[in-house]
Amino acid sequence: MWRAVASNGLTLLVVVLFCGAGLVLWGQRQYTQPGPLEQAICLRVERGATLSRVSEQLAAEGAVTHPAIFRLGADYTGRSGQLKAGSFLVRPGASMDEITAAITQSGRSTCGTELNFRIGIANAEVQVRELNPETERYEVTIEYDPGAEAAPEGYAELAARADLRYRVTLAEGVTSWQVVEELKSAEFLEGAVAELPAEGSLAPDSYEVTRGAEREELIARMQQRQAAILDELWAEREEGLPLDSREEALILASIVEKETGVPQERGQVASVFINRLNQGIRLQTDPTVIYGLTEGRAPLGRGLRQSELRSNTRWNTYVIDGLPPTPIANPGRASIAAALNPDETDFLYFVADGTGGHAFAETLAEHNENVARWREIEAERGGN
Template identity: 65%
Template sequence: MWRNIASNALTLFIVLLVVIGGVIGWGKREYSAQGPLTEAICLKVESGSNFSRVSDKLEAEGAITSPAIFRMGADYSGKSTQLKAGSFLVEEGASMEEIIDVVTRGGASTCGTEVVYRVGVNASEYQVRELDPATQDFRTVAEFAPDEEIPAAYTRVRAEADTRFRVAIAEGATSWQIVDALRKAEFLTGDVEEIPAEGTLAPDSYEMRPGDEISGVITRMEAAQSARIASAWDDRASDLPYDTPEEALIMASIVEKETGVAEERPQVASVFINRLNQGMRLQTDPTVIYGITNGQGVLGRGLRQSELRAETPYNTYVIDGMPPTPIANPGEAAIRAALNPASTDYLFFVADGTGGHAFAETLEEHNRNVARWREIEAERAENQ
């Protein structure tokens, strides 16, 4: 009898092991299998939350099939204590394993609300934007200038811990414009004693936190620009008409201010380099304008003939060679165009009416392009 009991107990134990093994195997498959989400969602994890609350929220959103398996997966993967606060994008069909990786990885929130402070050449503005997780497109909910009344939408998101803040610097903004705009940024603190040297700040998008020091932001921009010019200088073409990275930066700033069409930058750079190589004056309006404004704002009108004739260090209609400093902060593409220009014989260019330019090798060809541009200007004036 005892032998039968022992045999039955052993059989039952084996069956239990098989069942437990099957359950564990099923749980592992469920944990790593494609999830039930049919549309991406933005999961907000509050500060001080835990995996129990997160799993309940995910089940309510239809993102997981089993809160218990989700929590056990966090335990067995050693991530149960690594939950991060923030707003996280959970993709369509994300597995429980993938979701746990998203909410424990750290870093900036990947969805939700962001405040973008855009520093432009003509003006600066705040944009409050919310990500639609289904389309992954941002929807602008508020826009306002630094000197305008702060809207309620900004006040609301300003107080939320998971709101992302970015400062986006436009290519071609001057150092004075950038510092002036940062001083007006409500979420930044402190100041800088001196305006950084022209051309030394990298136009880009920078993640911020409310309370960050302006001086720290400037340091990041300077480091990024220094790295860009160093890398481009190492990869430069041969036989360029300048001997130092600083001179290349001056050329890059001129290229930046002369065209907003990305694919034109190497051709524009080739025009000025060809002129330097042939001993011709650069004759570029943006340098003259910089000599008038010193980079402090925009001129807001056309150049006068007296200004084109005036002898200033930045009037390239009068001086030979390049001006003494950059005239703006060029982006990486303009820097690389200045150091790897297109191989052309162009010596002239003028607007072509499409937003780009018509290039020419001879003065005769250039004069025809100028005449065509004057016709376009006249037609537009008549239609206004």
């Protein structure tokens, strides 16, 4: 009798273990296989939200069929405590595993409505855009210059939304004065900037911020990022450059930034100035003259006069030898990289070529021919 009981008990245990193993395998398949979502959605995870709440959101949106399995899978993979706040794009057919990764990894929002405060060379621009989950493309809904016009209809209502994300973007080549002045009109930021940041110390980039963030804290983030970029690229610089410090690299990079907007030209432009520094030839670059006149506080808005090319300012590289005393703008990573690893050329001159780029020359005679061609192009354009 006892043998029969033991045998039956063992059989029952095997069945239970077998069913348990099958249940685990089924759960694993449910967690990793494509999900039921038919159309992309933008999942908003509030600050302080729990995984349980998010799993119910996903079930309500039709992205998961078993919220409990979603929670168990996140716990099993060690990600249940890594939930990030933000708005995350969930694509059609996304598995629970893919959704978990999206809401626990970078924390960078990938959808929803975003206000981007863009600081450009000429002015600032507020651009509100929203990601259409179906097309996965951002659609601009509001666009205006906060320094020149009032906010358009609908902006106040939009700005009051709790799920609105904010971003501040700096263009390459903006000056520190421009950045501080434009940030004053970013109504979602708070606080004053007590001291103008050193020219060149701000990294042109895109920064996600929250409503009510301090302007000085944002400036500090920009400076930290620029310092990190400069440290990284300085360590990888070409040997033998006539640059004695990171500050001199930043100065040269800012000149490269202001001289060309053509990415593939940066290395060539940098090579011209490196060659001139090596040969003791003055840099003779117009953007430094302009900075000496304006100190970065406004665009000049006109061409340089001959008298200004002879003006005695600390930045006039037609008058002074070597580099000016400070950067003339905030250069981007690519221009810093070009200054520290320029192309190998014998170029000593360049002038506009009429296409948006430049014609480079090794000799003064060749350069004069290029200048003559450029003047012909200017004359033709003036006559049209």
